[in-house]
Amino acid sequence: MDLKSSHASPVLADPTPVNKPRLGVHSSLLPYSQTGTTFSSGLYISIPRKKPGMVDDVSSNGWLDAMLSSSPPRKKLIKDMNSDAVVADETVDHAYISWMLKFPSAINAFDQVTSAAKTKKIVMFLDYDGTLSPIVDDPDRAFMSDAMRSAVKSVAKYFPTAIISGRSRDQVYKLVGLTELYYAGSHGMDIMGPVRYDEADNHLDYGSSSDKQGKEVKLFQPAREFIPMINEVFRTLVESTKGIKGAKVENHKFCASVHYRNVDEKNWPIIAQCVHDLLKDYPRLRLTHGRKVLEVRPVIDWDKGKAVQHLLDSLGLSGRDDVLPIYIGDDRTDEDAFKVLREGNQGFGILVSPVPKETQAFYSLRDPAEVMEFLNSLVNWKELNGAEAAAVPDRKRAS
Numbered sequence: 001m002d003l004k005s006s007h008a009s010p011v012l013a014d015p016t017p018v019n020k021p022r023l024g025v026h027s028s029l030l031p032y033s034q035t036g037t038t039f040s041s042g043l044y045i046s047i048p049r050k051k052p053g054m055v056d057d058v059s060s061n062g063w064l065d066a067m068l069s070s071s072p073p074r075k076k077l078i079k080d081m082n083s084d085a086v087v088a089d090e091t092v093d094h095a096y097i098s099w100m101l102k103f104p105s106a107i108n109a110f111d112q113v114t115s116a117a118k119t120k121k122i123v124m125f126l127d128y129d130g131t132l133s134p135i136v137d138d139p140d141r142a143f144m145s146d147a148m149r150s151a152v153k154s155v156a157k158y159f160p161t162a163i164i165s166g167r168s169r170d171q172v173y174k175l176v177g178l179t180e181l182y183y184a185g186s187h188g189m190d191i192m193g194p195v196r197y198d199e200a201d202n203h204l205d206y207g208s209s210s211d212k213q214g215k216e217v218k219l220f221q222p223a224r225e226f227i228p229m230i231n232e233v234f235r236t237l238v239e240s241t242k243g244i245k246g247a248k249v250e251n252h253k254f255c256a257s258v259h260y261r262n263v264d265e266k267n268w269p270i271i272a273q274c275v276h277d278l279l280k281d282y283p284r285l286r287l288t289h290g291r292k293v294l295e296v297r298p299v300i301d302w303d304k305g306k307a308v309q310h311l312l313d314s315l316g317l318s319g320r321d322d323v324l325p326i327y328i329g330d331d332r333t334d335e336d337a338f339k340v341l342r343e344g345n346q347g348f349g350i351l352v353s354p355v356p357k358e359t360q361a362f363y364s365l366r367d368p369a370e371v372m373e374f375l376n377s378l379v380n381w382k383e384l385n386g387a388e389a390a391a392v393p394d395r396k397r398a399s
């Protein structure tokens with residue numbers, strides 16, 4: 001099987017013939033940009049490709065700029081809301097304070113949050129890295145604290161709760177270790193969610209099973225056909241980056257991540273070039289940027305926002321004005337979820353960031369410690385205001 005070919009597929013449409021025009025700069029390469037990508041119906045997505053003949057090295061196509069602006073440390077200068085740098089370090093706090101006028105702290109604005117939630121059922125969506133666990137150099141050691149685990153467990157006691165991570169579902173489940181949650185890995189491309197009561201869309205790629213608590217759960221994997229391709233890409237990237245000190249490649253089943261956090265900055269162009277060269281051979285894959293990580297994933301119209309919508313549908317809670325979804329996340333990939341909530345006028349996003357950033361969220365929190373404080377406050381509020389509503393949503397979640 002030629003994994004690199006662009007076969008006709010129920011899932012994908014890729015307008016670019018193999019080995020013809022190279023991958024262009026996808027809108028996702030531009031920090032927080034939402035433009036430049038055209039979506040068609042269903043899961044089809046078309047990615048604008050660069051015209052042949054245009055310069056395509058990693059510095060001129062914006063990859064390096066995006067890498068440099070990824071996860072700027074506090075001591076660095078920051079430029080506009082999105083990226084690199086013009087504001088001096090000592091002015092960061094001023095910038096942050098004025099940014100918070102637009103994106104208030106969810107802790108300071110807690111009364112607003114609870115007044116919106118008073119007559120509604122909260123559904124909680126949580127990102128993992130940078131939200132529940134602090135960002136650390138080694139992705140294998142990004143553990144959440146016991147106190148955070150217990151806060152999430154308490155939240156899940158009262159509100160349906162899902163983790164939506166860029167990591168593989170298995171990996172994030174191992175790190176969180178709570179059976180009472182729903183889990184979506186690979187940026188939402190691998191969802192272990194509740195059984196939908198409207199099973200009309202059984203053309204989707206489901207498999208059902210029981211989870212460790214014995215409740216019936218459904219697997220939703222819209223990019224299933226890409227597993228062999230991602231395995232192949234993972235092996236290629238391991239090989240091509242093996243000489244670059246500090247580089248680390250992860251296989252998340254439906255996407256592959258190339259970390260450069262521990263790579264000397266002078267070698268970032270080499271890392272970028274490895275990924276860029278690889279993508280030339282895989283027109284059905286695209287690049288997204290995370291925090292000091294380049295991620296290669298299928299060209300399908302699916303992201304964390306779609307995963308949120310899918311889980312709400314599955315829970316029988318979408319489109320209801322008595323439901324308040326809250327999504328807490330720190331990364332560019334979380335913006336898709338913030339956007340879905342903002343545009344659907346249903347609930348809100350909370351961006352976790354110690355620096356000002358352009359965002360589709362409504363509120364902000366500085367770091368995982370504040371996330372924990374917010375979660376505990378919600379639990380206290382719920383306990384003080386009648387904890388009758390359990391997390392188990394309606395009749396959909398079998399016990």
Ligand SMILES: O=P(O)(O)OC[C@H]1O[C@H](O[C@H]2O[C@H](CO)[C@@H](O)[C@H](O)[C@H]2O)[C@H](O)[C@@H](O)[C@@H]1O
Pocket residue numbers: 127128129130131134135136137138139140142164165166167250252257259261290291292293295331333
């Ligand atoms: O969606 P998330 O749960 O936030 O996952 C996003 C990525 O998280 C991990 O990488 C990030 O966290 C690491 C540990 O703190 C850090 O070393 C790395 O620089 C960050 O990019 C994970 O390893 C990635 O695969 C996820 O996509």
